[in-house]
Amino acid sequence: MPRLGAHMSILGGLHLALERGQSIGCETIQVFTRNSNRWQSKQRTPEELELFRKTQIETGIHPVVAHAIYLINLASPDSTVRTMSNDAFREELARCQEADIPYLVLHPGSHRGSGLDRGIARIAQGINDAYAEHPEYTVLTLLENTAGQGDTIGRTFEELAQIAERIQDRSRIGYCIDTAHALASGHELRTPEGYAETFARFDEVLGLDKLCCVHLNDSRYDLGAERDRHEHIGKGTIGLEAFRLILNDPRFADLPMLLETPKSEDLHEDAEALALLRSLMT
Template sequence: MVKVGVHVSIAGSLDLAVDRAKDAGCDVFQMFSRNPRGWGYQPLSDEVCDEFRAKIRTTGIVPVDHMPYLPNLASPKDEIWEKSVATLIAELGRCGRLGIPYLVTHLGHHLGDGMAGGRARVIRAINTALGGSDDDVMLLLENTAGEKNSVGSSFEHIRGIMDGIQKKGRLGVCFDTCHAFGAGYELRTEEGLRETLARFDEEVGLKNLRVIHLNDSKGDRGSGLDRHEHIGMGFIGEDGFRRILHAPVFSALPLVCETPVDERRDDRGNIAKVRELAR
């Protein structure tokens, strides 16, 4: 059986995210540990951390945290870069207190300043953050869809960043299927999937994969579009996801759907579709 889940809300209290994940039938879930659309946040209390950890122990569901939207680790603007690093340090600490093993981060946008400069700033940001964190939370670098000025849309970009990280034991990768497809990697055919995984292994190393963002795409291959679609309803399609889910490298890892909730399908529906296609 695959380990599959969705991104859930923390509205009301952080521990309620575990309840929502259990109610949706999740084996794994992703969340924001704070409001993702602002820089400010409330500190964690011991009571909240204890309740969250207790529910994780009781349910056995695997939690994954995601960085907020505003930080940009590749930003050439000093103020934004410094706030982004501070947020990353704080989020690693929050994961440590909550007992969350993985923190997923986007690599940001260089804002026209050049890929080399953007990559160097990401490396400096991660080394600063991991150097200021004494827990064992693993930071996962998420591949991007190839949007303008984005860092991390190619496996080579990710390799270049990983090579510059000092604490390599605390670094892994989150592979997003929609993003990889948007960046031009073929996932729909047996040959395409095999070639994509071979290139990933050569550049990044399959051993570094820790979490999969399992999302269909509203954009075609190579479109550079970061628009998620219900599993099987986008350009990757059901046959594509059937192949993905039967690849041992994917089926053995936690699968998080960041899919829409609308009149066509809800979170439970996407979880059910993943399990159906994996059988």
């Protein structure tokens, strides 16, 4: 059975994300390892890292998945933004490595009108350079599919494949599929036929063996809208059948599946969504 969880806040300490997740029944969690709205970050102390590891053992939550900050745009044609993005990406990898976090989810970025091919080349260069500097890193970068808004890269599986083709060591990357992004970018998930076709295409282009994580989000917008707005499970345009299909797909039995839907401080929305998702599992 897949491991279910949600994105958790690290307010007060990275270890508290694990405690918050445990309080609502998470088996896995996703976190930002730093403030997601700032380029600057605070270095973690050995004591903080040890407390995180200890809490992870105590809670049994695994894997912990990190999400790169949204400011990062490896595809940017602006040299200043790209330099800051490359530096931040390297730091994200380092923070994951020191905390024994195995996966870093990355939005490919936006070419800002400079052209898809150039944007893809910049993304691959940023990833290649980061791993070349630290060949000892074991963290996998998971490229996430996008809804297709504006000049974002990753709307199609083929665009993700074009990035992968330029990665010098492809063992360094995997993929994260977001259900809301998939529907918004034109991939049908709501019928058995559409679901089968979407994942057959994913397997053909990217390889299901490289799928390491799933973001379980309903969508406010319909098929092909190319707009990115997450909705609570069962309350958007995806509906429950798609989630039933993915949760019971034996090919994904060991994957972390994570909510990224709106929540209040008491996390009752996540708790209710997790209960709903578990009710769909057979």
